[in-house]
Amino acid sequence: MRAPPAQPLVTLHAAGAQFGNTVALAGVSLSLQRGDRLALVGANGSGKTTLLRLLHGLLPAAHASGARLAHALHPEGRAPVAAMVFQRPFLLNLPVHWNVQLGLWLHGVPAAERRARTQQALARVGLASLASRPARALSGGQQQRLALARAWALKPDILFLDEPTASLDPSAKREVEALMAAIVGEGVTLVFSTHNLGQAKRLATRVAYLEAGRLVVERPVREFFENPGLPEQAQQFLKGELPWTT
Amino acid sequence: MSVITESLGTATQMLAQGDERLLQTVWLSLQVSGTACLLGGLLGLAVGAALAITRFPGQRLVVGLVNTLLALPSVVVGLLVYLLLSRQGPLGDWGILFTPAAMVVAQSILVVPLVAALSRRLLLSALSEGGDQLRSLGAGGVTTALVLLVHERLAVLTLLLTAFGRAIAEVGAVMVVGGNIAGVTRVMTTTIALETSKGDLPLALALGLVLLAVVALLNAGVALLTLRGARQGVVGAEAMA
Numbered sequence: 001m002r003a004p005p006a007q008p009l010v011t012l013h014a015a016g017a018q019f020g021n022t023v024a025l026a027g028v029s030l031s032l033q034r035g036d037r038l039a040l041v042g043a044n045g046s047g048k049t050t051l052l053r054l055l056h057g058l059l060p061a062a063h064a065s066g067a068r069l070a071h072a073l074h075p076e077g078r079a080p081v082a083a084m085v086f087q088r089p090f091l092l093n094l095p096v097h098w099n100v101q102l103g104l105w106l107h108g109v110p111a112a113e114r115r116a117r118t119q120q121a122l123a124r125v126g127l128a129s130l131a132s133r134p135a136r137a138l139s140g141g142q143q144q145r146l147a148l149a150r151a152w153a154l155k156p157d158i159l160f161l162d163e164p165t166a167s168l169d170p171s172a173k174r175e176v177e178a179l180m181a182a183i184v185g186e187g188v189t190l191v192f193s194t195h196n197l198g199q200a201k202r203l204a205t206r207v208a209y210l211e212a213g214r215l216v217v218e219r220p221v222r223e224f225f226e227n228p229g230l231p232e233q234a235q236q237f238l239k240g241e242l243p244w245t246t
Numbered sequence: 247m248s249v250i251t252e253s254l255g256t257a258t259q260m261l262a263q264g265d266e267r268l269l270q271t272v273w274l275s276l277q278v279s280g281t282a283c284l285l286g287g288l289l290g291l292a293v294g295a296a297l298a299i300t301r302f303p304g305q306r307l308v309v310g311l312v313n314t315l316l317a318l319p320s321v322v323v324g325l326l327v328y329l330l331l332s333r334q335g336p337l338g339d340w341g342i343l344f345t346p347a348a349m350v351v352a353q354s355i356l357v358v359p360l361v362a363a364l365s366r367r368l369l370l371s372a373l374s375e376g377g378d379q380l381r382s383l384g385a386g387g388v389t390t391a392l393v394l395l396v397h398e399r400l401a402v403l404t405l406l407l408t409a410f411g412r413a414i415a416e417v418g419a420v421m422v423v424g425g426n427i428a429g430v431t432r433v434m435t436t437t438i439a440l441e442t443s444k445g446d447l448p449l450a451l452a453l454g455l456v457l458l459a460v461v462a463l464l465n466a467g468v469a470l471l472t473l474r475g476a477r478q479g480v481v482g483a484e485a486m487a
Contacts, residue, residue, distance in 0.1 A: 053378070056382060058378055058381060058382055083382070083383075084379075084382040086378075086379055086382075089379070090375055090376030090379040090380070092376075092393070092396070092397045093397050093398075093399075093400075094396075094397070102383070102393065103383045103384075106380070106383045106384040106385045106389065107383065107384050108384070150383070154383075
C-alpha cells in the first residue's frame with residue numbers, strides 16, 4: 001500500500017498579481033513539496049520575481065490573489081520557515097555579523113542562540129574571518145554569500161532565490177552555486193529564478209517556464225530539457241538561450 | 247572699521263577670560279536648543295517614519311502640510327506657544343511662560359517639521375532599497391523604520407545637526423516666549439539682538455563667534471563620525487544590541 005502524498009509546503013491555485021492595470025501574473029498553479037528544487041526561467045519581465053515575491057508572501061493582498069502561501073499551511077505541524085535572497089542583497093551599514101544577527105533577531109530567535117547561529121552561518125559561507133568587517137565593504141560575491149548566510153541562519157524550510165548569481169563574476173558564481181547545492185543537500189526546498197539554464201540543469205529537480213506573467217509549462221528538469229513535446233513558446237525560449245542546440 | 251576691530255579684540259578677550267555672563271548665556275542656549283532638538287527630533291523622526299511607512303486617506307495633504315511648515319517663521323511659533331502658555335491660554339496652568347521650559351517647547355515645535363520632512367524622504371529612499379528585504383526577514387513597519395534609521399544613522403545625525411542649527415540660531419520664538427530675562431531666559435541670539443540695540447558690540451560679537459564655533463564644532467564632529475563610519479562601517483552598531 002502506497003503512503004499518501006505529503007502535504008505540500010506551498011500551493012498556488014490560479015494565482016495572480018496585478019499592479020494598477022498591469023497584470024504581472026495570471027492563472028499560476030503549482031505546489032511545492034519538501035526537498036523540491038524548482039527553477040523559474042523566462043525572459044526579463046516574464047513574472048519570475050513577482051512569482052517569488054508572491055510565494056514568499058511579500059505582495060500586499062491588494063495585488064495578489066489565489067495563493068495559499070507557506071504561512072497558511074502547516075504541512076509538518078507548523079508554519080514552514082521561508083527566507084529569500086534577492087538579486088541585489090540589501091546589507092545594513094553594520095559589520096558582517098550584525099547583518100546575520102539582525103535577521104535572527106527579526107525572526108524572534110532568542111539572544112542566547114543568535115551568536116552561535118551567526119558564527120555557524122558565517123563559517124558555512126566562508127566569511128567567519130570577515131565577521132567584523134563592514135558588510136558594505138565586501139565584494140559582490142561575498143555580499144551574496146553573506147545574504148545566503150543570513151537566510152541559512154534562519155534554518156528555512158523553503159529558500160527563495162531571485163537570480164542569485166546574475167551580477168557576479170564566474171568565480172563568485174561558482175562559490176554561490178556550490179553553497180546553493182550544499183543548502184539543498186540539507187533537504188531545504190529551493191525555488192530560484194535564473195537566466196542560466198546550465199544552473200537550472202545542475203541544481204533544479206523541476207523547471208517552470210514563464211512568459212508574460214503566465215506559467216507556460218512546469219516539468220521535471222530532464223523532461224524540460226530533453227523532451228521534444230515542450231510547448232512552442234518554451235522551445236523558442238530554449239533555442240534563444242541555447243542557440244547551439246538548434 | 248575701528249569699531250569692528252576694537253569689538254573683535256574685546257570679544258576675543260572676553261572669550262579668553264571666560265566672561266561669566268557670556269558663559270552663562272552660552273550654556274543656557276546649549277541647554278535649551280539641545281533639549282528642544284532632542285525632543286523635537288524624536289517627535290519629528292516618529293512623524294517622518296509614520297508618514298514613510300503608512301498609507302492613509304489624506305496622507306498627501308499631511309505631507310504637504312509638513313513640507314509647508316518647513317518655512318514656518320519662528321516668531322509665529324513663538325506667538326502660538328505664547329497664546330497656549332499665557333494665563334488665559336489652554337496650557338496656562340503649567341505656569342512655564344517666560345521660563346526656559348517655554349523656550350524648549352517653542353524650539354521643539356520649530357524643528358519637528360524639519361526633522362519629519364527630511365527623515366520621511368530619507369526613509370522612503372531607504373525603503374525602496376531595502377524595505378522588501380527587511381519584510382522578508384520578518385520586520386514589521388515600525389521595526390523596518392527603526393532598523394533603517396540605524397542603517398542611515400549618519401544621515402540622521404546630520405539631520406539632527408541641521409535641526410539643532412535651526413533651533414540655536416533662531417531668535418523670534420525664544421524672544422516671545424522667554425521674554426529675554428537676564429540670567430533666566432537670555433540666550434545667545436536674544437542677547438546679540440539686545441546688546442546690538444544697546445550698542446554693546448563686543449558682547450554681541452563674542453556671542454556671534456561662539457554661535458559659529460558651536461555649529462562648526464558640531465559639523466566637525468559629524469564629519470569625523472562620517473569618516474570613521476566610512477572607514478570602519480561600525481558607527482552605531484552598539485545601538486543594535
